[in-house]
Amino acid sequence: MTTPHPDDPVLRYDAPATDWETQALPIGNGALGAMVFGGVGRERIQFNEKSLWTGGPGSEGYDHGDWTRPRPGALAEVRARIDAEGRMSPEAVAALLGQPRRGYGAYQPFGDLWIDLADGSGTSGRSGGSGGAEESDRDGAGVTGYRRELDLGEAVARVGYTSGGVEHLREYFASHPGGVVVGRISTGTPGRVSFTLRLSCPHPGARVTVSGGRLILRGALADNGMRFEAQVQVVARGGTRVDGDGHVTVEGADEAVFVLSAGTDYADVHPRYRGADPRARVTAAVDEAAGTPYERLRAVHRADHRALFDRCRLDLAPLPADVPTDRLRAAYTGGPSDGDRALEALFFAYGRYLLIASSRPGSLPANLQGVWNDSVNPPWSADYHVNINLQMNYWPAEPANLAETAEPYDRYVTSLVAPGRESARRMFGARGWVVHDETTPFGFTGVHDWATAFWFPEAAAWLARQMYERHLFGAGPSYLRGTAYPVMREAAVFWLDTLHVDPRDGTLVVSPSYSPEHGDFSAGAAMSQQIVLDLLTTTLEAARELGEDPALQAEIADALARLDPGVRIGSWGQLQEWKGDWDDPGDTHRHLSHLYALHPGSRVRASTPEAEAARVSLTARGDGGTGWSKAWKINFWARLLDGDHAHRMLAEQLRGSTLDNLWDTHPPFQIDGNFGAVSGMAEMLLQSAHGTVHVLPALPAAWPRGSVTGLRARGDVTVDVSWTGGTAARIVLRAGRTGPLKVRAAVIAGPHDVRDAAGGRPRTTRDGDLLTIDARAGESYTVTADAGAPG
Numbered sequence: 001m002t003t004p005h006p007d008d009p010v011l012r013y014d015a016p017a018t019d020w021e022t023q024a025l026p027i028g029n030g031a032l033g034a035m036v037f038g039g040v041g042r043e044r045i046q047f048n049e050k051s052l053w054t055g056g057p058g059s060e061g062y063d064h065g066d067w068t069r070p071r072p073g074a075l076a077e078v079r080a081r082i083d084a085e086g087r088m089s090p091e092a093v094a095a096l097l098g099q100p101r102r103g104y105g106a107y108q109p110f111g112d113l114w115i116d117l118a119d120g121s122g123t124s125g126r127s128g129g130s131g132g133a134e135e136s137d138r139d140g141a142g143v144t145g146y147r148r149e150l151d152l153g154e155a156v157a158r159v160g161y162t163s164g165g166v167e168h169l170r171e172y173f174a175s176h177p178g179g180v181v182v183g184r185i186s187t188g189t190p191g192r193v194s195f196t197l198r199l200s201c202p203h204p205g206a207r208v209t210v211s212g213g214r215l216i217l218r219g220a221l222a223d224n225g226m227r228f229e230a231q232v233q234v235v236a237r238g239g240t241r242v243d244g245d246g247h248v249t250v251e252g253a254d255e256a257v258f259v260l261s262a263g264t265d266y267a268d269v270h271p272r273y274r275g276a277d278p279r280a281r282v283t284a285a286v287d288e289a290a291g292t293p294y295e296r297l298r299a300v301h302r303a304d305h306r307a308l309f310d311r312c313r314l315d316l317a318p319l320p321a322d323v324p325t326d327r328l329r330a331a332y333t334g335g336p337s338d339g340d341r342a343l344e345a346l347f348f349a350y351g352r353y354l355l356i357a358s359s360r361p362g363s364l365p366a367n368l369q370g371v372w373n374d375s376v377n378p379p380w381s382a383d384y385h386v387n388i389n390l391q392m393n394y395w396p397a398e399p400a401n402l403a404e405t406a407e408p409y410d411r412y413v414t415s416l417v418a419p420g421r422e423s424a425r426r427m428f429g430a431r432g433w434v435v436h437d438e439t440t441p442f443g444f445t446g447v448h449d450w451a452t453a454f455w456f457p458e459a460a461a462w463l464a465r466q467m468y469e470r471h472l473f474g475a476g477p478s479y480l481r482g483t484a485y486p487v488m489r490e491a492a493v494f495w496l497d498t499l500h501v502d503p504r505d506g507t508l509v510v511s512p513s514y515s516p517e518h519g520d521f522s523a524g525a526a527m528s529q530q531i532v533l534d535l536l537t538t539t540l541e542a543a544r545e546l547g548e549d550p551a552l553q554a555e556i557a558d559a560l561a562r563l564d565p566g567v568r569i570g571s572w573g574q575l576q577e578w579k580g581d582w583d584d585p586g587d588t589h590r591h592l593s594h595l596y597a598l599h600p601g602s603r604v605r606a607s608t609p610e611a612e613a614a615r616v617s618l619t620a621r622g623d624g625g626t627g628w629s630k631a632w633k634i635n636f637w638a639r640l641l642d643g644d645h646a647h648r649m650l651a652e653q654l655r656g657s658t659l660d661n662l663w664d665t666h667p668p669f670q671i672d673g674n675f676g677a678v679s680g681m682a683e684m685l686l687q688s689a690h691g692t693v694h695v696l697p698a699l700p701a702a703w704p705r706g707s708v709t710g711l712r713a714r715g716d717v718t719v720d721v722s723w724t725g726g727t728a729a730r731i732v733l734r735a736g737r738t739g740p741l742k743v744r745a746a747v748i749a750g751p752h753d754v755r756d757a758a759g760g761r762p763r764t765t766r767d768g769d770l771l772t773i774d775a776r777a778g779e780s781y782t783v784t785a786d787a788g789a790p791g
C-alpha cells in the first residue's frame, strides 16, 4: 500500500463499511462514481455513471413539465386574485397552474462490482455469489490490522489487513484522464492473489457476458429505452485467469488490476437527448487503460487530481494520526480541541475533493448526491433542484480555486435554455427561458403540482446570474461573451416580458411569487425581487461591458427603475420575506430565501440597517435546519462578519448533519451541504463581493491560528494568509490583473510592510484598514505585520 503523504488529508476507518450511505467511501471522476466498502472476504464497489436516468423522452407521457392542455387566462386569473386579495394558498395556485408530473424519472445506480477474495492461504473465497447481499466479515477469524482510507490528496481509496498470515492490500481510484475506475488487488506475499470478480445490476434485463478476462454488462432501461454498458477488464500478473459464467476468476497471481468504464447513449441535446451507443467509448477507455501499466495510470491520475486539489489548502491543526474519522466526528463538539480544528479543515478539504470527484468537464454537473447513488428510487430523484441546491453545489468552485469544476454547470444550464424557451412560450407567452424548482438531464423546465415546491420561475435567473460570478472571479471576456451572457440575456428577457405592475404602488413585481418552499403565494416576495433585480443589474453590466444590445440595455434600465427591490425592514426589525409584513418571529423554516441579497447576492452589506435586519431574521430562524440550511447559515453569518456565529453553524453542521463518511445529511445524504460548508468557510477567511479583497473578515475565536493558501477573490486575485492570535501575520496576493488592488485587513490598520516578489515596495495608498496596491498582472505582493515599521 502506498504510504500517504504526511500532509495529505485522509479519512480513515478501522472497519469495513456495511452501510452505503454513512460508511462507504466515494471516489469519482465526474462522469463515473464508485463507493468502496472494503470488505474482507467480499469487496463491494458500487458504481454509477452520471447520465443513467429514467424519465425524459421515451418514458410514458413525458412533457417537459410544459402545460399539455391549453390554459387560457390561468396565469392572469392567479395574478388578478393576488392583485385583489394579496395572497393565495399554494394549493389553490397549484390547482390552476400545476399538473401531474409525468416521465420525470430519477438518477439510477449502474451496478455493483463484487470481488470474492480468498484469504491468501489458498482457500477460495468465492461464496457461490448470487450477487446482491452485502457482507462484512472484519471479525472473521485471524484478520488483523484492518484499515480503510480515503486519501484526499492522492484521490485514492485504500484497504489493508492481514488474513491467514497474508497481508492484503487494495487501492482504487477514478481517473478523469482515463475515463475509468481502477482497482489493484495485491498481497504482501507473491502468488497469493486469488479472487472471483463479477458484476451485478439492478436493472431488469441487463446481461453480463465474459470473454478474455472482460466482463461486459449491457442493457436498456425499461422506462425510457436508454442503453447502457459497463465493461471491466481483469489483468493479472502471474497465476491464472479464467473466464466463468458471469465472472472472472484469478488464482495465485502476484497482483491483479481491474479497470472499469461505463456509459449510456444519453446526450445533452434537446429534444431527443440521445446520442451514440456507449459501446465504442466504453470499449476504447477500457482497452486503453488495460493496456497501460498500473503505475502509469496512477501517475496520470495523480497529476490530474493534484493539479486541482493542491491549489487550495486550509490548515487549522494537524490530523491526529491514529484517530479514525468516525471517532473524530463523534468526539467533535466545536470546542477548543485540536481534533475539532483538524476535523473542520478535513471537512473543507473533503468538500473540495467531492467537487473534483463529481464534477469534471465532459459530463453532467453534480446532482443532489454528486455522482453517487445506490437506489433506483433515490431521495428527490437525486435530481437537479434549482431553488438553491444546484446553485449551492457550485458556490465553492471559484472561491476554493476549482473553476474548472463549474464547466459542467455552465454546460448544463446552457442546455436548459432550449427546453426553457418552450416552457416560457407555452406557459407564460414570454420570450427567453425559464425553469422551475427542479429539473433533470432531459430539460424538464415546466412544472408539476406539488403545491409547496412547484413554482419557481426565478430559478433560471438565479442559475444564469451565478455564471456571471465566474466572470467576476476572472473567467475572462470570452467566457462572458460566449458562455455567460447569452444565458443571462435570455433569462433577463423572460423577466422583461413577465414582470407585472403591482396595482398598489405601480412597481414592477414578480407575480405570482412564492418564497421557496414557504408561506402563501403573493406578489413581489423578497427573493423573487432580489433575484430578478440581481439578474437585470448584472445583465446590464455585462451588455455594457461587451458593447452589446443597446435596445435591450435601455429596456433593462427602464425596468430596473420601476422594479421593487425586495428589501424591506419589517415591524419586528426583520428583513421581510414578503412584500407584506407577514413574517412570524417563531418561524424556523430551513429556507432563508429573503436573505438572498446578503448571500449569494451582495446587495445587502454588513453594517447597514438591512444587514441588521437580516441578522434579526437569521437569529429568529435559529441555528437548526437541514444540512444545506446550516451550510447556508455559515455563509450568511460570515457575510455579516460574525465569525463566531459562522463557526457555530459549522459546528452545528458537523455535529448534527454530517455522517461518518463526512457526507452531509439533509437527512438523508444530500451533497449540497458539503459544498455549501466549503463556501462558508471560504467566506469566513476571504470575501470579495464588495469591491475589496477582505482578508479574514469573519475569523472565529475558535481559529486563533492557522493558514490557508490559494483562495480566490473576484478580480482574479489568489490569496494565501497565515494568522496567529486571531490576526493575519502574512498575506500573499497574486494579482491576475493590472490595476488598483484593494485589500482590506485588520493588519493594515497597524504597522505593516508590503513587498513585491523581488522584495521591492510597490506603490500603495492606505486608508485605515484599506490598502490599495498599484498591482501588475502576474506579480505577487506580500503584506506582513511588522512591529518595527511605522504604522
Ligand code: FUC
Pocket (backbone or CB within 6 Å): 368, 380, 385, 387, 389, 453, 517, 590, 591, 626, 628, 666, 670
Ligand atoms: C429543496 C429543499 C429540500 C430538499 C430538496 C432537495 O426543495 O427545500 O429541503 O433539499 O430541495
